[in-house]
Amino acid sequence: MDDIDNQNLELQLMLEAIHLKYGYDFRNYAKASVKRRIQHRMTKEKMANFSEMQHKLLYDVSFFERLLLDLSINVTEMFRDPTFYMALRKFVIPELRKHPFIKIWHAGCSTGEEVYSMAILLKEEGLYDQTQIYATDMNEVALKKAKDGIFDIGKLKQYTKNYQKSGGQSAFSDYYSAHYEHVVVDKSLKKNILFSDHNLATDGVFGEMNLILCRNVLIYFNRDLQNRVVGLFYDSLCPDGILCLGSKESLSFSKYTNAFDDVVKEEKIYRRLDSELI
């Protein structure tokens, strides 16, 4: 056994320990990225190996919380991939308009940038007041930030550019107030958003959604967990409900590939098909 094999064994034990002790289940995450992030934490903490780290994370909750932040990726931006939001306006909004009341689930919403982007879009399309948005994440720190709706002012230029490219209909500055180092999103965007704790690896269905967005989350999961989560989305969507994935994610290799139809293939927008058809 070389040190790589030993390390893989230790990693497996550590993920098992995290699951048993704290309930977070990283066992079916894509390994390379998890391992890389744990390894960098180990180097930073000047630890010799994963076993030493496992000991610490079992006895020191604050250490586990730091590691949890390393393991949950919270990189996002407003109107990320403007062409996606363009496609939402053009092809998904007309579908939503058919319903008197709309339910949207943002799964893995991280610090909320994309949730607020959606809220802006709905407002501009005159649908916000009849919509309830459920925004969930497994990371409470990220969720708290999302709820606060306070963002670093340094990113504003990129967000404004994204917003304009995405087909935005007013001035982006209508939606926030700027302070010295941060911007605060407008209160009116928050009123129909419910932020809550939900772990895609361990928690269950969210019922009767018209639209589910889960972008750049599945890439961190292995095939089994991807299949579980897509199944969860299938069961949480109402008939003809829409599912949106990240630009490099697809259902092509999923167990559920025949359970969905393309709405906009290149933007990874799908429609749930009737269960009889599967």
Next chain:
Amino acid sequence: MNWFQAVVIGASAGGIKALSTVLSALPKEFPLPIIIVQHLYPHSSSRLAQILQKQSHLKIKEADEKEVIKNSVIYIAPPNYHLLIEEDRTFSLSVEGPVNYSRPSVDVLFETAALAYKSRLIGMILTGANNDGNFGVKQIKRRGGYLIIQDPETAEADSMPKAAIAAAKVNKILPIKQIGPYLLQLVNRSKKGPNI
């Protein structure tokens, strides 16, 4: 059977031209996968594969998540994603923050490739104006892999190859025109075993 099982390449400023030179020297029966991180602007479109395809006999495509890595195919990291290699030799993608101000980052690819391929890996650093890849070449070397670095004298931007040379004991430093032919020779020679 070749001793080597994959080639990873990192390039930044001036990289498209350098990559064209290296890749055009390889025949379509080149037996290994080649996996490339070329730094791009984060919001650029992904035309790099098409641009390089014109210069190459081998098939070039953007790497997809969970894709099984095949021989004789050149894979490019998609813009704005890190590209990682799993130990089962499939790709993963990640949007975690930039590493060395870069996403995709050469370090992230090299680090994970070193664990997946160990001593069966050839790592290559071409032109670039930063030091991304520095940590990655060390990891490749630590696992017994082989390193080819572009001669900084022939690089449009010399800091990336210079940093790599300073970071690890590299096997070969070559002018850009000789890298493709040397790689081919190295890989063909390695059929006989690891005595290189």
